[in-house]
Amino acid sequence: MSLSMEQRLGISAVTNAKIELRPNYREDELQQIFKAAYEHVFGRERVYVSGIFSSAEAMLRNGKISVRQFVQTLVKSEFYKERFFYNNSQIRFIELNYKHLLGRAPYDQSEIAYHVDLYASQGYDADIDSYIDSQEYNNAFGDNTVPYYRGFKSIPGMKQIGFNRLFTLYRGNGNSDNAGTKSPRLRQQLAMNLPNMIIPPSSAIRFASVLSVGQLNTSPVRGDQRLYVIEIIAGGVGTKVAVRRSRQVYTVPFDQLSKRYQEIHKQGGKIISITPV
Incomplete structure (x- = not known):
């Protein structure tokens, strides 16, 4: 028996994975939505999700939010940030x-x-809204389909x-x-x-x-010499005592923006503005 192209490429499990929440759904169909959303957004990290999004699940079950808004909640969560943003x-x-x-x-x-x-x-x-509210997302998934590998x-x-x-x-x-x-x-x-x-x-x-x-090797983006001025209010990590926070200004090259963002967040700082030079 010959294998299909999808089987030979190892993607047969995800090429027809479209799951939509239709009107008058049953509870087992809603559970499939939850499972598909967690699997697609978090991948293997979904095993740690249990109970974290029970409030969002209840809102979807009660018709207060759409599948699109449920996905938006997942990606704006601290859980998503800890897995994919901070590090x-x-x-x-x-x-x-x-x-x-x-x-x-x-x-x-x-x-x-x-x-x-x-x-x-x-x-x-x-930034997250720019993906979810985009015309591309709307055309591909609308309000009631879980994102999948299209x-x-x-x-x-x-x-x-x-x-x-x-x-x-x-x-x-x-x-x-x-x-x-x-x-x-x-x-x-x-x-x-x-x-x-x-x-x-x-x-x-x-x-x-x-x-x-050499597929995964990385190198600085050639010719990108942009600089950004970041103004922050310095954080006070690890203390409950009220302190006067100082204003600080940094000039950061484009290829160091990500590292500086993460440092500021970890130190409890608040970014006031980021301005290209």
């Missing part, structure tokens, strides 16, 4: 947002730059290179997006507008060996 580079975080929210990989460097600038100017929630099939407006790129981000349902290197998987190919090699998740080639091919 990853900014570009890696953007890769994961495209994967988790739009079911595809970013196509080119302009999509990365857009979200870096949006986060810098408007913050975390606005980038493995031909979709309207999709660039062919996106098919290759998604294989680099998707390593199978058993893989954790929170494991391994925190560096971007696509930065070199995006910056140089190069295609990615297709290495199926089910391949006998170990994930670590892909590094030797």
